[in-house]
Amino acid sequence: MKRAKIFTSIRLKFILFFVLLILLAMQIIGVYFVRELENELTRNFKDSILNRVKLITYNLEQEFLEDRSTEGSTSLEDDIEKLLIDNKSSDIEEMRVYDKNLRVIAISDLGSRNKVGQRTTDIVVTRTFVTEEMIEKMSIDDATNERKWQLYVPFKVNDQVEGIIYIEGNIERVFKQVQVINQVFINGSLIALVFTAIVAVIVAQTITRPITDMKRQAQAMARGNYSRKVKVYGYDEIGQLAITFNNLSKKLQDEQAKTDSEKRKLSSILRYMTDGVISTDRKGRIILINEAAETMLNVTRETVVSKNIIDVLGIGDEYTFKELTEEQNSIILDYSTDLLPLIVRANFSLIQKETGIMNGLIVVLHDITEQEKIEQERREFVANVSHELRTPLTTMRSYLESLSDGAWRDKEIAPHFLKVTQNETERMIRLVNDLLVLSRMDSHDYQLRKEIINMEKFLDHVIDRFEMTKEKGVTFIRKYPKEQVYAEIDQDKITQVLDNTISNALKYSPEGGTVTIRLSVQNEELEVAISDQGVGIPKSSIHRIFDRFYRVDRARSRQVGGTGLGLAIAKEMVQAHGGKIWATSTDGKGTTVHFTLPYDRDQGDDF
Ligand code: ADP
Secondary structure (H helix, E strand, O other): OHHHHHHHOHHHHHHHHHHHHHHHHHHHHHHHHHHHHHHHHHHHHHHHHHHHHHHHHHHHHHHHHOOOOOOOOOOHHHHHHHHHHHOOOOOEEEEEEEEOOOEEEEEOOHHHHHHOOOEOOOHHHHHHHHHOOOEEEEEEOOOOOOEEEEEEEEEEEOOEEEEEEEEEEOOHHHHHHHHHHHHHHHHHHHHHHHHHHHHHHHHHHHHHHHHHHHHHHHHHHHOOOOOOOOOOOOOOHHHHHHHHHHHHHHHHHHHHHHHHHHHHHHHHHHHHOOOEEEEEEOOOEEEEEOHHHHHHHOOOHHHHOOOEHHHHHOOOOOOOHHHHHHOOOOEEEEOOOOOOOOEEEEEEEEEEOOOOOEEEEEEEEEEOHHHHHHHHHHHHHHHHHHHHHHHHHHHHHHHHHHHHOOHHHOOOHHHHHHHHHHHHHHHHHHHHHHHHHHHHHHOOOOOOOEEEEEHHHHHHHHHHHHHHHOHHHOEEEEEOOOOOOEEEEEHHHHHHHHHHHHHHHHHOOOOOOEEEEEEEEOOOEEEEEEEOOOOOOOOOOOOOOOOOOOOOOHHHHHHOOOOOOHHHHHHHHHHHOOOOEEEEEEOOOEEEEEEEEEOOHHHHHHO
């Protein structure tokens, strides 16, 4: 893996490219140069020998033409030998002169003088005599294994070939010289290569360093780190690339920050919204669920993620996922348990790609339990009101029918029938009045006219009214604290609360019973408790007696003239004062209705 990395690195490629380029250039130049040099040197070598040969052949002719009849003159052989020795040079190994009979006349190498006078067996000498043309030949010396250049040149005297001069050139010297030059060239090339490699390393580094930097930066960016910057080494194309890269990185960082903040916003919206949100993939598997949805469905994220939405919503029997994606309307889901009512409205919307292909589904769950409860209460209320009004009206209708059928003539029955219709009318008026009071309280269309009053005096005033009626022979007992209690209340409203509760106590009291009204104060509230010794209220009903139209015993309540709204009105009025109202009872032994009102001990200081 490491090796592969090295071989794939730009730097190495760059260095290899440079070195190979130089190598190739050197090679081409070297081959051409050395070959040309070799040709040139060989040509020079041959030219110089040929020039010399020309001179020697001329001199030979002269020697042959010279008159040697005079006494004391030197022999032709000696003169030619002298001529050869005079023309000897380093590039000529040996020179010989042959006469027409192929005998050696003279030889430049004095050590081989014994060959003078011998006939030669060299076939080229014979051929030269025959062709009368100069013959040249390259051969290798058997003894030294060196190359030599052999030249056979015929020379003429009076237009007749008189002999042949044989010259053996030391051409190996030229080749050795070329070899030396070649070696110099190779050495030079090697040095050039080393320098090229060094330069290539430096150049490659200047090019690859910013690229390596950018690679590292890109890797860091992939890991989400945008803080790094690529160093800009210059303003060439790579420098500009680095600047562009840095700009790109900055933009990406900004975009990432934006996306992150949007994500955070979205996730906090999802977290704190009261509606449940579930999103699925295109196959209906849950990919996201917020806390509200978890609570509504009583599940945890871990258990439902990647489960099918149909199963999690528990609607597998009625819907398939496809049907859900096509559902235009919301559906109502009832998750109520014995302990907790829970009704949820689910809305569905598709997540679509730009191409329109469905990518998933978003389900929004809205808790409509309260709404449903209110709706239910409204329905019940309307039914109750209708019922409460219909009962007296039907009673009245039947009595009036009887009267119009002739009962009005009966002096005994007529007044009784009229009394009943009058009672029923009054009950209806009471009912309508009570409904109006409640409606006003509901719409907050009222103002509390609060004033500071002495509670004992206030209670006495109300109780006195009841006491005076002497109804059922009930005795009223008042229990007040020792100190005077002052409170800031709306007298009319609290009078109504007392009227409703005391009249209830009276209604449900046995003949000659007692009704106790107790006033007590705690730290910041006062409590009024109205106790009777009546029928009491069963435990199962005690928390419902403050509901509108609720009656423990419908028939008896109606008998005693109740509307079923008295305690509901009392509750509204106490709550309007910021107090609480509740009842305690022992079935069959009596009931106590308690209510509290805010109390400020210092309020009575001014009185
Ligand atoms: P109603 O007009 O029927 O009395 P209320 O709202 O005043 O209506 O009371 C609701 C119901 O509570 C009554 O119908 C009655 O059944 C029960 N109730 C109220 N006060 C008493 C009480 N002191 N003793 C027994 N039952 C009571």
